[in-house]
Amino acid sequence: MNEPGTKIQRWTPVSSSFTSGFGLLIVALAFVPVVMGASIVQDLTTLLILVLMAVMWNALAGYGGLVSVGQQAYIGLGAYATVWFALQGVNPYWGMVLATVFCALVSVPLSFIVLRFRGAQFAIGTWVVAEAIGIYVSFDNQLGAGTGTSLSQLDSYASTTREHITYWLTLGMTAFFVLLVFALLRSRLGASLQAIRDDEEAAASVGVSVLGGKRILFILASAGCGAAGAMTVANILFIEPTSIFSVNYSAFMIFMVLVGGLGTFEGPIIGAIILYFIQKQFGNDGTWYLIGLGSSAIVFALLFPRGLWGMLEERTGLRFMPVGYRVKRSASPHEAGP
Amino acid sequence: MNWVNDVIQGILLGGYYGIIACGLALMFGVMRIINLAHGDIAVLGAFLMYLLLQHWSVSPFIALLPVLPTMILFGYVLQRLVLQRSLRAGILTPLLATFGLSIVIQNALEQSFGPDVQSLGGQAGSLVTAAWRINSQISISALGGLTFGAAVAVYAALQLYLSRTPSGRQMRASAEDPDTAELVGINSRAVYARATAIAIGIATLGGLALALRSTFSSYSGPDQLIFAFEAVVIGGLGSSLWGALLGGIVLGVAQTIGSQINPEWSVLSGHIVFLLVLISPRGGLLTLRSGRRAPASLPQAGT
Numbered sequence: 317m318n319e320p321g322t323k324i325q326r327w328t329p330v331s332s333s334f335t336s337g338f339g340l341l342i343v344a345l346a347f348v349p350v351v352m353g354a355s356i357v358q359d360l361t362t363l364l365i366l367v368l369m370a371v372m373w374n375a376l377a378g379y380g381g382l383v384s385v386g387q388q389a390y391i392g393l394g395a396y397a398t399v400w401f402a403l404q405g406v407n408p409y410w411g412m413v414l415a416t417v418f419c420a421l422v423s424v425p426l427s428f429i430v431l432r433f434r435g436a437q438f439a440i441g442t443w444v445v446a447e448a449i450g451i452y453v454s455f456d457n458q459l460g461a462g463t464g465t466s467l468s469q470l471d472s473y474a475s476t477t478r479e480h481i482t483y484w485l486t487l488g489m490t491a492f493f494v495l496l497v498f499a500l501l502r503s504r505l506g507a508s509l510q511a512i513r514d515d516e517e518a519a520a521s522v523g524v525s526v527l528g529g530k531r532i533l534f535i536l537a538s539a540g541c542g543a544a545g546a547m548t549v550a551n552i553l554f555i556e557p558t559s560i561f562s563v564n565y566s567a568f569m570i571f572m573v574l575v576g577g578l579g580t581f582e583g584p585i586i587g588a589i590i591l592y593f594i595q596k597q598f599g600n601d602g603t604w605y606l607i608g609l610g611s612s613a614i615v616f617a618l619l620f621p622r623g624l625w626g627m628l629e630e631r632t633g634l635r636f637m638p639v640g641y642r643v644k645r646s647a648s649p650h651e652a653g654p
Numbered sequence: 655m656n657w658v659n660d661v662i663q664g665i666l667l668g669g670y671y672g673i674i675a676c677g678l679a680l681m682f683g684v685m686r687i688i689n690l691a692h693g694d695i696a697v698l699g700a701f702l703m704y705l706l707l708q709h710w711s712v713s714p715f716i717a718l719l720p721v722l723p724t725m726i727l728f729g730y731v732l733q734r735l736v737l738q739r740s741l742r743a744g745i746l747t748p749l750l751a752t753f754g755l756s757i758v759i760q761n762a763l764e765q766s767f768g769p770d771v772q773s774l775g776g777q778a779g780s781l782v783t784a785a786w787r788i789n790s791q792i793s794i795s796a797l798g799g800l801t802f803g804a805a806v807a808v809y810a811a812l813q814l815y816l817s818r819t820p821s822g823r824q825m826r827a828s829a830e831d832p833d834t835a836e837l838v839g840i841n842s843r844a845v846y847a848r849a850t851a852i853a854i855g856i857a858t859l860g861g862l863a864l865a866l867r868s869t870f871s872s873y874s875g876p877d878q879l880i881f882a883f884e885a886v887v888i889g890g891l892g893s894s895l896w897g898a899l900l901g902g903i904v905l906g907v908a909q910t911i912g913s914q915i916n917p918e919w920s921v922l923s924g925h926i927v928f929l930l931v932l933i934s935p936r937g938g939l940l941t942l943r944s945g946r947r948a949p950a951s952l953p954q955a956g957t
Contacts, residue, residue: 377746381745381746383746383749383750385690385753428933429929429932429933432932432933435686435688435745435746435749436682436687436688436690436745436748436749437688437887439688439690439749439753440688440690440879440880440883441887441932443876443880444880444883444884444925444928444929445929447880447921447925448922448925448926448929451921451922451925452922455918563876566753567753567757570750570753570754574750578746603761603762603764603765604761604765606757606760606761607757607758607761607762607765609754609757610753610754610755610756610757610758610761611754611758612754613750613751613753613754613757614736614750614751614754614755614758617740617743617747617750617751617754618736618739618740618743618747618751621743621747
């Protein structure tokens with residue numbers, strides 16, 4: 317690969333300044349509750365949860381080629397596990413961390429079932445698992461059965477303290493999972509994952525462990541969505557099975573990732589910000605709002621498969637986060653993607 | 655003796671799942687895509703019939719007469735305008751596009767017809783109440799028997815079409831190897847559009863069966879998709895056309911027996927049987943684990 321006159325480059329001035337900017341952004345976000353009002357803190361919590369969901373869905377679909385319509389299984393499990401741990405007397409915030417670990421553990425045996433599927437079959441296979449878990453949870457009287465339950469243990473905190481801790485924990489979880497994906501993509505595994513996404517059989521033929529790579533992504537995304545679910549119950553305080561296990565979460569994730577840019581690192585974050593403003597503008601459950609989301613998913617899938625960020629990247633060659641490699645020729649300064 | 659009745663009721667219910675699964679299996683067999691809007695399209699058909707019956711007091715079967723060709727045309731156009739374009743773009747795109755379509759159809763129905771549950775059973779007269787009593791415990795409802803008969807007829811007709819007509823042979827050729835089929839002069843786009851049109855026509859029959867046997871609402875589609883998919887997978891994922899009907903019967907029996915154990919367990923026991931079939935070494939009742947080739951697409955009926 318290293319022909320004379322070429323050089324493999326990861327970091328560019330743009331990407332190194334943006335990566336450090338990203339670090340600074342996380343630090344700055346941590347200070348928001350100190351300087352801003354309660355409504356902004358709550359709004360940002362909602363936004364960060366959306367970012368976490370989008371990044372996790374993109375890790376599965378954009379890097380593993382695994383389109384899941386069943387990530388709401390882990391959102392619901394994360395939320396309900398938080399309530400369950402709180403019922404056992406665990407501090408609810410520790411319960412959220414434990415719930416995240418619980419989702420990762422649950423996903424290990426489930427991965428042996430659903431990873432037998434490929435493509436569209438995986439999509440519905442994960443959906444069936446989510447439905448089955450949702451029905452099962454709705455039988456549990458201790459967890460409020462079909463009518464739902466609230467995380468009343470958080471009432472012992474003053475509302476400002478509660479909102480601040482929830483915000484910081486959400487920020488910490490989101491930053492942790494985003495950085496984990498970043499680290500994963502830059503590792504040796506990242507290259508093999510992208511090879512799997514591009515062509516599974518070719519990747520297997522050069523010795524990439526296809527199933528192993530997919531399993532790691534699947535467990536990562538389950539833990540991340542579990543964290544998102546735990547943060548959701550901390551943010552809205554009340555959950556019921558039909559809404560927390562709703563397939564609409566998958567619609568949101570697909571919308572964010574498709575509009576932002578499937579398989580790009582930055583795209584899902586952009587998509588989450590767009591969805592956040594649409595939700596704020598058009599409400600959360602109107603039918604026209606969902607018709608709009610569905611139609612944009614169709615339009616982006618068919619006409620702009622690279623999403624907004626992908627198109628920008630293509631036009632300008634800009635890449636803020638260095639997750640790929642670039643070949644730099646000393647003769648001509650043109651840059652090429654990985 | 656009660657068990658015998660449960661199994662019989664399960665088999666009859668399986669007839670409905672077989673009809674719903676048939677179109678899904680056909681599209682998967684021919685184009686290797688799973689239409690995530692399949693259930694919503696069946697429900698759309700049911701709502702179109704409901705709309706007609708609001709204005710004319712006729713039998714739902716008469717309402718089917720104008721709705722069926724409309725839906726077949728809708729399937730044809732859907733393939734030409736949306737799915738064909740998505741097929742070119744790789745395996746993820748049809749999935750994302752049909753999921754978007756599913757969300758659009760559900761919410762458009764909700765917007766037009768409101769959140770109430772509907773049923774066409776009331777307009778079907780004595781059909782929904784008539785039953786054929788065999789003894790004190792076993793009885794076969796006229797509707798259940800009719801649905802099962804319709805399922806067998808649909809599968810038999812599709813089998814005949816695929817094995818005996820030139821158009822059906824083209825479809826099997828395109829399913830087997832679209833590039834080679836193109837080489838011998840088959841227009842695969844036209845074949846695909848025909849397959850989708852047929853699949854959606856059959857889904858509309860499923861919509862009628864759903865509307866007659868129970869209630870439906872604008873958000874009933876995803877459940878029907880999941881049941882259809884479970885039937886297809888239990889039956890061996892397109893390794894045989896009739897497998898989808900067999901899978902539907904297994905699912906129907908599992909749900910009926912589950913609901914006898916505990917009325918809440920009906921749907922869950924279907925999911926559990928589906929997952930058990932998945933983790934079984936063969937993964938599907940009729941799957942032939944033949945080397946690394948993907949499951950064969952359509953029935954290798956005698957040509």
